[in-house]
Amino acid sequence: MKIQIQGVGKEFRVRGAGRPFTALDDVTLDVRAGELLTLVGPSGCGKSTLLDLLAGLTEPTSGRILLDGAPVDGPGLDRGIVFQQYALFPWRTALSNVEFGLAAKAVPRKERAERARSYLDLVGLRGFEERYPHELSGGMRQRVAIARSLAFDPDVLLMDEPFAALDAQTRESLQEELLRIWEKTGKTIVFITHGIDEAVYLGRRVAVMTSRPGRIKRVVDVEFDSRDGDLRADARFGEYRHQVWTLLRDEVAAARTEEVVHVG
Amino acid sequence: MASLSTGVTAAGLPAGVSAGLGRLAATAGRRVAALGVLAALWESLPRLRVVDPTFLTPLSEVLVAWWDLLLSGELLEHTQASLIRSLAGFALAIVVAIPLGLLIGWYKPVAELLDPVLELFRNTAALALLPVFVLILGLGETSKISIILYACAWPILLNTVAGVKSVDPLLIKSARSMGLRPVRLFQKVILPAAVPTIFTGIRLAGAYSILVLVAAEMVGAKAGLGYLITYAQFNFRVPDMYAGILTISVLGLLFNQLLVRLERRFSTWRTT
Numbered sequence: 001m002k003i004q005i006q007g008v009g010k011e012f013r014v015r016g017a018g019r020p021f022t023a024l025d026d027v028t029l030d031v032r033a034g035e036l037l038t039l040v041g042p043s044g045c046g047k048s049t050l051l052d053l054l055a056g057l058t059e060p061t062s063g064r065i066l067l068d069g070a071p072v073d074g075p076g077l078d079r080g081i082v083f084q085q086y087a088l089f090p091w092r093t094a095l096s097n098v099e100f101g102l103a104a105k106a107v108p109r110k111e112r113a114e115r116a117r118s119y120l121d122l123v124g125l126r127g128f129e130e131r132y133p134h135e136l137s138g139g140m141r142q143r144v145a146i147a148r149s150l151a152f153d154p155d156v157l158l159m160d161e162p163f164a165a166l167d168a169q170t171r172e173s174l175q176e177e178l179l180r181i182w183e184k185t186g187k188t189i190v191f192i193t194h195g196i197d198e199a200v201y202l203g204r205r206v207a208v209m210t211s212r213p214g215r216i217k218r219v220v221d222v223e224f225d226s227r228d229g230d231l232r233a234d235a236r237f238g239e240y241r242h243q244v245w246t247l248l249r250d251e252v253a254a255a256r257t258e259e260v261v262h263v264g
Numbered sequence: 265m266a267s268l269s270t271g272v273t274a275a276g277l278p279a280g281v282s283a284g285l286g287r288l289a290a291t292a293g294r295r296v297a298a299l300g301v302l303a304a305l306w307e308s309l310p311r312l313r314v315v316d317p318t319f320l321t322p323l324s325e326v327l328v329a330w331w332d333l334l335l336s337g338e339l340l341e342h343t344q345a346s347l348i349r350s351l352a353g354f355a356l357a358i359v360v361a362i363p364l365g366l367l368i369g370w371y372k373p374v375a376e377l378l379d380p381v382l383e384l385f386r387n388t389a390a391l392a393l394l395p396v397f398v399l400i401l402g403l404g405e406t407s408k409i410s411i412i413l414y415a416c417a418w419p420i421l422l423n424t425v426a427g428v429k430s431v432d433p434l435l436i437k438s439a440r441s442m443g444l445r446p447v448r449l450f451q452k453v454i455l456p457a458a459v460p461t462i463f464t465g466i467r468l469a470g471a472y473s474i475l476v477l478v479a480a481e482m483v484g485a486k487a488g489l490g491y492l493i494t495y496a497q498f499n500f501r502v503p504d505m506y507a508g509i510l511t512i513s514v515l516g517l518l519f520n521q522l523l524v525r526l527e528r529r530f531s532t533w534r535t536t
Binding site for chain 1: 344434435437438439440441442443448452453456457459506532533534
């Protein structure tokens with residue numbers, strides 16, 4: 001097992017409220033080495049909180065997270081994160097953004113540019129090395145962000161709704177690209193999304209979360225006879241989609257009533 | 265002019281280029297037009313006796329006076345004295361205010377400690393404190409440079425604090441996820457992200473350094489453009505007074521232009 005999430009809970013203290021806010025409650029999930037697991041859940045179910053925990057940016061209130069058998073202790077370059085809002089440094093060029101992680105890893109200066117270039121090449125951005133983020137489209141920025149996370153060669157790639165801010169066409173082409181990169185690099189990928197189609201299309205397993213407080217409701221194995229051609233037109237795709245949709249439907253409804261109660 | 269530009273088009277310039285040039289000329293024309301009107305009014309109003317020429321000298325006579333001051337070397341001497349004071353105060357303000365601002369923006373305890381004092385002082389006009397500076401530091405250069413330093417420090421300090429505080433938390437999170445420790449985080453993320461905001465403060469300070477200068481030089485100075493203006497007024501050398509005012513305006517304008525350019529250079533990425 002690459003990642004073991006064991007009975008993890010996370011509470012936040014809320015200003016003005018008497019009792020803490022429970023974002024995650026008793027989450028247990030294993031991620032296998034080299035697999036692409038998608039995590040889907042209604043908005044506000046604590047998906048991103050779970051990702052922060054995996055990244056080591058925050059600590060669980062209860063339970064523990066093991067990475068290669070050792071508890072996660074703070075952030076590290078063995079995990080790379082790709083955020084929905086790209087999080088590129090706007091004062092750095094595409095190349096220099098990719099070099100950032102390499103510098104953090106203390107890769108010799110001479111090697112950095114070369115490696116950064118080859119990763120930009122991998123995400124299809126040859127010729128855009130000297131562009132600044134504001135000169136790139138949303139899809140290209142996310143490609144740079146993916147290249148940046150891949151360049152320092154982490155074992156695990158954590159992706160937090162990375163394609164949610166992109167238009168449908170760009171999203172689909174990036175999804176395909178991600179699968180290609182995954183097959184080529186063999187990284188373990190945890191991919192968070194609220195899109196059912198995306199979860200089924202990308203994930204070899206789809207973990208469905210409950211509404212707040214977030215738990216793992218079910219893990220669905222996604223298997224196709226062949227992944228060639230238009231996967232979304234496959235009858236099995238529709239079945240998986242429906243299965244996940246059914247699992248999520250009650251949760252989305254629960255999330256909504258809670259929201260109404262909160263607002264009202 | 266019209267026939268000339270048609271001639272150019274006929275000579276083979278693509279229509280788009282000549283249209284672009286035309287737009288550029290129109291913009292430049294509008295910009296110059298207002299200045300032209302101002303100059304014309306300055307020249308004609310006293311000449312037509314709408315205002316008393318004793319108090320408002322026509323522009324042409326001011327320019328002659330300015331030329332005489334330049335030839336006599338007097339203007340250079342005053343400008344030099346003023347520039348040294350302005351630049352010294354301005355440079356010292358940068359040296360003092362930027363590190364202090366970084367400290368306040370980054371360390372909460374420092375901010376909590378200094379905030380009340382800063383609130384009090386920033387709401388006190390610099391010129392209201394001029395007598396205090398003179399009383400404590402005397403009439404010499406020290407008090408003049410100090411008051412400029414004081415006036416310039418505020419915009420730099422406040423913008424530096426704002427710049428550090430307004431760094432996108434996602435960038436900090438992203439850098440932290442790559443294992444950056446606080447010192448490197450500050451150096452690699454906070455500082456570069458804050459540079460454009462800091463530069464806005466520096467540009468404002470540049471303007472203040474010239475604005476406060478005049479007031480500082482009106483008491484107890486023996487040289488400087490502010491001194492020239494007051495001295496000329498007392499001796500009823502009205503054209504010289506206007507020449508001094510004009511020089512200070514142009515100086516301020518040039519200094520500001522220079523800083524605007526620098527600012528643009530340092531924040532090309534902030535165009536989204």
